[in-house]
Amino acid sequence: MVTTWCHGKNTKMPPMVTYSVGACLCCITFIRAVLSCRIIVSKIDLDNDGFVTEGELTAWIKKAQRRYVYDNVERQWQEFDVNQDGQISWEEYRNVTYGTYLDDPDPDNSFNYKQMMVRDERRFKMADKDGDFIATKDEFTAFLHPEEYDYMKDIVVLFLKVFYWKSSVITS
Numbered sequence: 066m067v068t069t070w071c072h073g074k075n076t077k078m079p080p081m082v083t084y085s086v087g088a089c090l091c092c093i094t095f096i097r098a099v100l101s102c103r104i105i106v107s108k109i110d111l112d113n114d115g116f117v118t119e120g121e122l123t124a125w126i127k128k129a130q131r132r133y134v135y136d137n138v139e140r141q142w143q144e145f146d147v148n149q150d151g152q153i154s155w156e157e158y159r160n161v162t163y164g165t166y167l168d169d170p171d172p173d174n175s176f177n178y179k180q181m182m183v184r185d186e187r188r189f190k191m192a193d194k195d196g197d198f199i200a201t202k203d204e205f206t207a208f209l210h211p212e213e214y215d216y217m218k219d220i221v222v223l224f225l226k227v228f229y230w231k232s233s234v235i236t237s
């Protein structure tokens with residue numbers, strides 16, 4: 066038995082549950098969580114006054130959301146721009162996403178790829194502002210993240226209606 070710090074007091078504990086800093090696992094976890102929170106708060110607290118205002122938190126959430134959207138688009142861009150011409154055509158997207166289904170339109174499983182493809186095509190057309198059926202990076206971002214674009218709001222509303230309808234069917 067060694068004397069260690071646990072839950073704010075010195076406690077006798079078996080050596081195998083203590084760590085080099087002399088605290089038990091649950092306290093180590095708690096200390097790490099507090100330190101992580103302090104690091105995050107220091108990033109959110111723009112004026113460094115030790116407090117996070119609603120405005121600072123809102124700005125941080127928006128920044129984190131933009132970062133997520135940017136990273137997601139960059140990651141998927143590499144996958145879908147098959148011919149590396151700096152644009153993504155509907156054919157490229159469709160072939161990468163639904164190539165297996167297109168090769169075998171009547172698979173044994175009942176998953177409805179046809180319906181998904183029709184839905185994706187409608188969203189792709191809506192995101193494709195100039196109507197050439199080829200997505201620039203901005204158009205592809207609108208396709209992947211319609212919630213970020215005003216001109217895509219109709220598709221977001223439609224998605225939410227379908228989502229809530231399916232949720233109500235499953236729960237009823």
Ligand SMILES: [Ca+2]
Nearest residue numbers: 146150152153
């Ligand atoms: Ca391309």
Ligand SMILES: [Ca+2]
Nearest residue numbers: 193197199200
């Ligand atoms: Ca286009």
